[in-house]
Amino acid sequence: MDSITCLTCGHLNPPDNHKCEICGSPIETQDSPIDATKSGSQSPNPPEDLSSPHIPGEIHGVGGLLGKASLTPAQQAHTRLLKELIAGEGTTPTPPGQPKMRANNLLRIGVGSVIILLILISLLVELPFFSPPELSSETLAARQLIYSLPPGAPVLVAFDYQPAYIGEMSRASQGILAHLMAQQAYLTLISTQPTGPALAELLIAEIGRYTGSVYQAPEQYQNLGYLPGGASGLLIFSEKPHQMTPVTADGEPAWENSEVNQINHISDFSLVLVITDDPETGRTWIEQIGPKLGDKPLVFVSSAQAAPILQPYYASQPQQLQGLISGVAGGMAYQESALFFLNNNQAGVPWSTYSLALWAGAAIMILGVIVAFICRMNEEDSEPRSGGMKP
Amino acid sequence: MRRRPFSVFLLVIAIASGLVVLLGYWINLPALATLRDLFVRWAAILAGMAVLVGILNLLYVHWLKVSQPKPGGAYSLALLIAFVLTFLVAIVDTPTGSWSLWIFRYVQLPVEASLLALLAITLLVAVFRMLHRRFDWFSLVFIGTAILILVGSTYLPEVNMPVLQSLRTWLLQVPTVAGARGILLGIGIGVVATGVRILTGSDRPYEG
Amino acid sequence: MIIGLLLTLCVFSYWLHDNALFRLAIHIFIGATAAYVTAILWFNVIWPQVLHPIWSGNLKNTLLALVPLILSILLIFKVFPRLSAAGSPALAYMVGVGAAVAIGGAIIGTIVPQTLTAINSFDLQAAQTSGESSWITTINQGIILIGTLTSLVYFHFSARQKFNQPPARAGWIEDIARIGKIFIAITLGALLAGVFMAATAALVERLNFLSQFVQSLISG
Numbered sequence: 001m002d003s004i005t006c007l008t009c010g011h012l013n014p015p016d017n018h019k020c021e022i023c024g025s026p027i028e029t030q031d032s033p034i035d036a037t038k039s040g041s042q043s044p045n046p047p048e049d050l051s052s053p054h055i056p057g058e059i060h061g062v063g064g065l066l067g068k069a070s071l072t073p074a075q076q077a078h079t080r081l082l083k084e085l086i087a088g089e090g091t092t093p094t095p096p097g098q099p100k101m102r103a104n105n106l107l108r109i110g111v112g113s114v115i116i117l118l119i120l121i122s123l124l125v126e127l128p129f130f131s132p133p134e135l136s137s138e139t140l141a142a143r144q145l146i147y148s149l150p151p152g153a154p155v156l157v158a159f160d161y162q163p164a165y166i167g168e169m170s171r172a173s174q175g176i177l178a179h180l181m182a183q184q185a186y187l188t189l190i191s192t193q194p195t196g197p198a199l200a201e202l203l204i205a206e207i208g209r210y211t212g213s214v215y216q217a218p219e220q221y222q223n224l225g226y227l228p229g230g231a232s233g234l235l236i237f238s239e240k241p242h243q244m245t246p247v248t249a250d251g252e253p254a255w256e257n258s259e260v261n262q263i264n265h266i267s268d269f270s271l272v273l274v275i276t277d278d279p280e281t282g283r284t285w286i287e288q289i290g291p292k293l294g295d296k297p298l299v300f301v302s303s304a305q306a307a308p309i310l311q312p313y314y315a316s317q318p319q320q321l322q323g324l325i326s327g328v329a330g331g332m333a334y335q336e337s338a339l340f341f342l343n344n345n346q347a348g349v350p351w352s353t354y355s356l357a358l359w360a361g362a363a364i365m366i367l368g369v370i371v372a373f374i375c376r377m378n379e380e381d382s383e384p385r386s387g388g389m390k391p
Numbered sequence: 392m393r394r395r396p397f398s399v400f401l402l403v404i405a406i407a408s409g410l411v412v413l414l415g416y417w418i419n420l421p422a423l424a425t426l427r428d429l430f431v432r433w434a435a436i437l438a439g440m441a442v443l444v445g446i447l448n449l450l451y452v453h454w455l456k457v458s459q460p461k462p463g464g465a466y467s468l469a470l471l472i473a474f475v476l477t478f479l480v481a482i483v484d485t486p487t488g489s490w491s492l493w494i495f496r497y498v499q500l501p502v503e504a505s506l507l508a509l510l511a512i513t514l515l516v517a518v519f520r521m522l523h524r525r526f527d528w529f530s531l532v533f534i535g536t537a538i539l540i541l542v543g544s545t546y547l548p549e550v551n552m553p554v555l556q557s558l559r560t561w562l563l564q565v566p567t568v569a570g571a572r573g574i575l576l577g578i579g580i581g582v583v584a585t586g587v588r589i590l591t592g593s594d595r596p597y598e599g
Numbered sequence: 600m601i602i603g604l605l606l607t608l609c610v611f612s613y614w615l616h617d618n619a620l621f622r623l624a625i626h627i628f629i630g631a632t633a634a635y636v637t638a639i640l641w642f643n644v645i646w647p648q649v650l651h652p653i654w655s656g657n658l659k660n661t662l663l664a665l666v667p668l669i670l671s672i673l674l675i676f677k678v679f680p681r682l683s684a685a686g687s688p689a690l691a692y693m694v695g696v697g698a699a700v701a702i703g704g705a706i707i708g709t710i711v712p713q714t715l716t717a718i719n720s721f722d723l724q725a726a727q728t729s730g731e732s733s734w735i736t737t738i739n740q741g742i743i744l745i746g747t748l749t750s751l752v753y754f755h756f757s758a759r760q761k762f763n764q765p766p767a768r769a770g771w772i773e774d775i776a777r778i779g780k781i782f783i784a785i786t787l788g789a790l791l792a793g794v795f796m797a798a799t800a801a802l803v804e805r806l807n808f809l810s811q812f813v814q815s816l817i818s819g
Contacts, residue, residue: 107519112512112614119803123810131546134556163495164503167804168797194442194636198495201487223487225643228442229435231700236431244432250485251642277797283575287708288700305793308786311563312572316716320708327793328800329544349800350807355545357511357799362541364515365534372522401687405695412699416707433667434696437689439644440671446633448678466626473630481638491638494631497603501805502628505610508805511798512614514791529784536788541795563789565739569746570786572713573779576747577754579709586702589694597690 007078026074111364118360122353130355132336133329138314142299142323143338145271146176151184153270154259158285159189159196159203161277165303170203171349172331173275173301178207179338180273186259187221188269190245192233192281197225197249218248218257225249234288238266267294275301279309286313290320299323301331328354402592408434409590450474473498536562604812607805717744749779750786 003012004027006020013021020027071079135143149155157177161169180187189200200223208214215221224245227233237244241255241263248254255261263269266289276282282302290298298320302310304327313320325334332351408430415427453467477494484490522530543552543559588594609624649671652664670689677686720740753776755768768776 104516104520108512108516109615111515111519115512115515115802116806119806120810123803123807133544133546136560162503163500164507164801165797166500166801167504168800171800194639195495195499195632197487197639198492198635201492202496225486226439226639227435228439228640228644229431230438230697231704232431232438232696233435235700235704236428236435239428240432244435245643247643247647249487249639249642251646283578283709284704287704291707303793304796305790308563308567308789308793309571309575312568312575312713312716315564315568316712317719318712320712327544327796349803353807354800354803357803358541358545358796361511361515361795361799362538365518365538365541368515368519368522369531369534371519372526375523376526397684397687401691404688405691405698407695408692409695409699412696413702416703429663430696431700433670434693434700436644436648436667437670437674437693438697439640439648440667440674441693442636443640443645444674444677446637447675449629449633451678463622466622469623470626470630473627474634477631477634478637481635482641486635486639486642491635495635497600498606498631499628499635501603501607501808502610502624504801505607505805507798508802509611509614511795511802514795514798518791529780532781532784533788533791536785537792537795540789540792544792544796562785565742566746566782566785567789569743570750570782572717572743572747573750573753573782574786575709576713576751579705579713582701582705583710586698586705589698590702597687597694 007075114364115357115360119353119357122356123350130352132351133333135333135337136326136330138321138324138326139330139334140337142176142325143179143334145297145299145323146179146183146338149180149183149185149270152259153183153185154188154263154268155180155185156188156190156266156269156272157200158272158274158276159191159200160193160281160285161196161199161275161303162193163195163199165277166199166202167349168303168328169275169277169301170206171328172303172325173203174207174210175331175335175338176273176299176301176325177203178211179334181207181211181213181215181220184220185270186257187215188260188263189221189223190227190237191225192227192230192284194226197223201249218252222254222257222260223249224254231284231288234284238289238292240264241266266292267296269296271297271299273299273301277303277306279306282306282310282313286310286320297322299325301325303327304329398595398598401597402595405595405597406590406592409586413590600812604809607809611805717747720744745778746782749775750782751779752776753779753783 004015004017005012006023006025006027009020009023009025011020011022013027017027019025157180187204189197189204191197191200204215204221217223225248227237227245229236233244245254255263266272272289272293274282274285276285279302282300286298300310300321300323302324307324307326307330310321310324314322314324325331328349328351411423412427412430415423450471453470455461456464456467457471477498480494481488481491518534522534539555539562540559543555546552546556585594589596606624606628609620612618613621649664649668652660653668655661670692674686674689676682676684677690720743752772755772755776767773
């Protein structure tokens with residue numbers, strides 16, 4: 001006897017099977033179309049004519065192939081299902097009428113209005129006043145490393161954050177970058193993001209304006225531009241920096257200054273500073289560059305969203321990160337402790353307004369918890385349930 | 392059957408190049424090191440070119456929308472005009488020239504930063520909706536940690552909160568590190584597993 | 600500055616409702632960014648790494664640069680669906696090398712050091728030299744070790760299927776994973792706080808920009 005095809009998954013089953021071997025769907029082995037036709041026996045439900053003209057699209061073609069084949073009840077059920085599924089094809093559903101403002105739209109506008117108004121009022125009136133944050137151990141460690149750099153020390157600075165994060169990252173990194181410039185370090189700027197070179201130039205220029213000491217290229221820094229390839233690019237850059245980045249972001253020859261023309265390996269830099277918003281980017285730098293540095297320090301300035309994932313690298317023994325400055329708070333603490341005071345209104349994100357916005361966000365989240373708790377209590381009162389909250 | 396030799400050819404390329412690089416990590420042979428450096432450098436350059444291919448595809452798609460009138464064609468035209476103007480400026484003035492940086496600062500930065508700024512509002516709304524749909528211990532611990540860290544990150548001078556700030560510091564340095572280390576190890580194991588699958592031919596994402 | 604202000608307002612209008620101004624701003628942004636990236640690629644990759652070595656006339660450099668040039672040309676075929684198979688060798692090469700680099704980095708950069716840390720973290724002598732109480736160190740490191748292990752178990756998704764029952768993890772794994780879930784919840788909460796802080800910084804920066812513009816208009 002011939003094998004039987006399962007209509008659900010198309011698998012060929014032995015003729016004696018009642019259920020498909022693969023999907024478990026029932027297979028009608030008696031009253032099969034050919035057998036029924038040959039034996040003359042009648043199935044309980046009259047077989048359906050597949051070539052009926054109302055079948056659209058490809059079923060029509062299939063109907064043409066099968067002609068007036070008789071179907072078993074299971075096949076009829078599957079065919080009806082298929083017809084229903086394709087019945088709507090080719091017809092454009094009529095759009096619903098203009099919906100009223102839904103609750104989530106109101107919620108979005110309401111929450112947004114509160115936050116935006118608070119921030120605008122705080123920017124205009126500068127109320128209330130928040131104290132600068134405390135210095136954490138990892139930020140202190142970073143500061144001490146910068147203090148220990150001799151003048152002219154070559155430092156690699158990676159600008160690996162998205163332009164969207166400029167508000168946070170400029171505030172987070174201004175302190176340490178200004179400190180490096182005050183220590184007269186020679187900065188080599190690089191990025192594994194195509195927009196990194198522009199961010200680097202803007203930030204270096206901004207710090208120069210606020211501190212009064214403008215860094216000039218190529219005497220005091222060089223911008224190596226974009227390093228392609230992600231992890232692969234970092235691996236080869238760590239071992240052959242000249243080969244991988246022979247020119248600056250503008251296409252001019254790089255590595256010509258006396259502070260950097262002797263650098264042939266990543267460990268020839270006195271310190272590597274990575275400024276990033278993304279934990280994956282940070283992880284890539286630590287995995288590819290970290291093992292090649294030897295005893296040279298690796299310091300990160302990270303967004304607050306990346307710091308929790310990067311923290312284990314700082315906490316590791318032996319340490320994979322020797323310093324970590326996290327978010328606006330970390331940058332502010334660094335600035336205050338290293339005595340680099342930048343005018344509060346011009347250094348990116350104003351600390352007091354930022355702190356007030358965080359408090360407002362926390363308050364809205366607490367409100368969310370209270371509202372959800374009240375709603376749940378009301379639901380339980382109206383429909384008593386067994387047990388409390390789900391584990 | 393005709394496709395099979397080509398698949399084998401691709402498999403040989405992927406495995407051979409990968410094995411040369413992988414062995415270079417642990418076997419110290421000058422010839423192998425040179426070959427590995429060459430392979431990795433070529434791959435890095437190719438990755439940069441892949442970005443260019445993506446941009447060409449983007450331009451092609453939007454050019455089709457403009458040349459064959461389709462909905463959204465006006466937006467595609469704006470995109471193409473912005474592309475041409477910015478490219479001309481960046482090529483003539485170099486990417487770090489004053490005009491290029493002007494476009495970067497007053498076109499790209501505002502849009503990207505504004506998109507991220509909207510996320511602050513969206514996140515708060517998402518918290519509301521999440522709590523409404525799922526109010527259990529996991530949600531409470533999740534939101535409670537976030538609230539504690541937000542409040543503990545700021546310092547009101549008239550309100551002394553040493554307990555709150557100590558709790559925040561402990562949260563970030565102990566349980567968060569524990570969870571993050573577990574996540575990092577999980578990611579590392581996953582990366583190794585996926586890489587081994589590629590280098591043994593079980594996974595072939597380059598076909599098709 | 601006016602252009603920046605207008606684009607900021609166009610994007611912020613999405614807060615109320617999706618609209619044509621928002622879409623226009625996004626398309627202009629995409630076009631400008633794509634162009635800037637193309638220019639960067641020309642100056643930092645295409646000319647110095649691919650074309651200049653061939654142009655320079657040095658035979659060794661020319662031959663070495665031909666390989667990425669040919670592979671790059673093959674990769675361009677990926678844009679055209681009918682010819683995309685021609686780009687597969689270049690893709691296979693990138694995937695093979697990328698996988699190997701990722702494996703090496705993961706083992707040397709994350710798995711081995713983080714595992715060694717878990718072992719070395721109970722070094723009480725190191726704790727004494729740092730001035731921390733050994734009891735506090737032991738308790739904290741114990742919590743970290745338990746958290747690390749239970750978090751790893753939480754991501755273990757192998758399950759057995761019993762007769763007439765859906766697939767489920769073993770009971771003891773489920774219990775351990777429940778503990779790991781708490782640590783994951785704390786870590787994700789910290790990440791949520793971090794994302795909100797980053798987004799809030801962007802919001803404050805944009806509103807500061809807007810308010811400074813308005814103030815400059817008022818002051819003339």
